[in-house]
Amino acid sequence: MSKISEIGIGMLGYAFMGKSHSHAWRDIPLFFWPPPAIPKLVVIYGRRESAVKEAMIRYGYKKYTTDWREVVKDPEVEILDNCLPNYMHKEPCIEAIENGKHVVCEKPLARDAKEAKEMYEAARKARVKTMCAFNYRFVPAVRLAKKILEEGLLGRIYHFRARYLQDWIVDPNFPLVWRLQKEYAGSGPLGDLGSHIIDLARFLVGEIAAVTGVARTFIEERPLLEDPTKRGKVTVEDAFTATVEFENGAIGTLEASRFATGKKNYNVFEINGEKGSIEFNLERLNELRVYLVEPDERKYIEGWREILVTEKVHPFIEVYWPPGHIIGWEHTFINELHHFLDCIVNDKDVAPYAATFEDGYRCCAVCDAILESSNTGRRVIVEY
Numbered sequence: 232m233s234k235i236s237e238i239g240i241g242m243l244g245y246a247f248m249g250k251s252h253s254h255a256w257r258d259i260p261l262f263f264w265p266p267p268a269i270p271k272l273v274v275i276y277g278r279r280e281s282a283v284k285e286a287m288i289r290y291g292y293k294k295y296t297t298d299w300r301e302v303v304k305d306p307e308v309e310i311l312d313n314c315l316p317n318y319m320h321k322e323p324c325i326e327a328i329e330n331g332k333h334v335v336c337e338k339p340l341a342r343d344a345k346e347a348k349e350m351y352e353a354a355r356k357a358r359v360k361t362m363c364a365f366n367y368r369f370v371p372a373v374r375l376a377k378k379i380l381e382e383g384l385l386g387r388i389y390h391f392r393a394r395y396l397q398d399w400i401v402d403p404n405f406p407l408v409w410r411l412q413k414e415y416a417g418s419g420p421l422g423d424l425g426s427h428i429i430d431l432a433r434f435l436v437g438e439i440a441a442v443t444g445v446a447r448t449f450i451e452e453r454p455l456l457e458d459p460t461k462r463g464k465v466t467v468e469d470a471f472t473a474t475v476e477f478e479n480g481a482i483g484t485l486e487a488s489r490f491a492t493g494k495k496n497y498n499v500f501e502i503n504g505e506k507g508s509i510e511f512n513l514e515r516l517n518e519l520r521v522y523l524v525e526p527d528e529r530k531y532i533e534g535w536r537e538i539l540v541t542e543k544v545h546p547f548i549e550v551y552w553p554p555g556h557i558i559g560w561e562h563t564f565i566n567e568l569h570h571f572l573d574c575i576v577n578d579k580d581v582a583p584y585a586a587t588f589e590d591g592y593r594c595c596a597v598c599d600a601i602l603e604s605s606n607t608g609r610r611v612i613v614e615y
């Protein structure tokens with residue numbers, strides 16, 4: 232077999248997303264064989280030297296640094312993977328693009344549409360590949376939903392309704408972390424969770440033309456992480472709800488909250504069409520519920536199909552396990568980063584199955600419109 236080339240990865244961040252992406256880069260050749268290239272974990276960046284040095288060892292990087300500028304100009308780095316908090320997305324990504332690196336950046340692309348547009352413009356002018364890491368596009372069940380819609384099995388689409396619910400900050404004594412501060416996060420569950428369901432809405436149904444939303448902060452102050460005896464102001468929303476109007480005439484609802492007590496990572500959507508419906512629940516990510524209006528007279532057997540999406544005929548499954556041996560949340564990152572690697576090595580388009588920086592920008596524009604609607608009390612036409 233001819234030698235498989237290697238490709239250098241530079242990672243920004245070692246926390247939740249840095250860990251899930253590092254795991255994914257390492258596992259691509261285990262499942263996708265032969266891979267487009269073998270990812271070589273060159274360098275990882277983090278602010279705290281002790282922590283990033285440990286991450287280098289744990290995740291298997293060749294070196295570490297506490298200066299992200301070293302990563303974006305490292306000649307061994309061909310792909311920059313930005314897993315830092317939202318306020319650190321724009322500058323390193325643009326600098327890496329200008330240095331000729333391919334760039335994948337976690338969602339949301341930026342804190343707001345203004346920042347995201349600068350990133351999109353930089354990507355559009357460059358010859359490198361860029362991707363915004365909306366990993367739920369790479370769940371086998373979601374990709375099966377996409378296939379069902381592409382084949383027109385549901386006919387004209389009337390509704391898309393989605394909720395992304397968590398409950399990790401219901402305790403008023405949960406500290407003021409970066410996700411609760413506008414200067415670092417840009418927004419609360421709107422950008423963090425709402426961005427996922429907005430991206431899925433665009434991926435599965437189409438462009439969003441207008442929104443009407445309400446955002447609310449329930450707990451105004453929280454203990455400081457560095458000194459729990461002091462309290463700081465929460466400067467983002469704790470939850471939002473919005474109605475959406477699609478350009479193709481469909482209408483729907485979006486909701487995200489970190490106060491949905493008992494919901495841990497409850498990302499659910501339902502799509503209703505003239506010929507049937509689809510339901511997905513991330514907490515049961517190997518399953519897809521499908522209802523098709525049967526053309527025959529035996530209406531008494533019409534009903535929902537519960538599909539276990541683990542057959543070889545289903546998206547991605549052939550590289551994993553035999554039917555019924557379900558996969559997990561982390562495999563969506565392996566699928567996603569393999570796609571990006573394939574696009575880079577074989578010069579393929581990142582779109583339409585992965586999110587581009589334009590998708591990341593359009594998602595931020597919808598988030599901004601929902602916040603504007605909440606602040607003004609008016610319906611907002613989404614401006615791109």
Ligand code: SOE
Nearest residue numbers: 247338366397423424427496
């Ligand atoms: C935290 O809310 C979080 O890690 C999000 O940032 C991720 O995008 C989501 O997939 C899981 O929850």
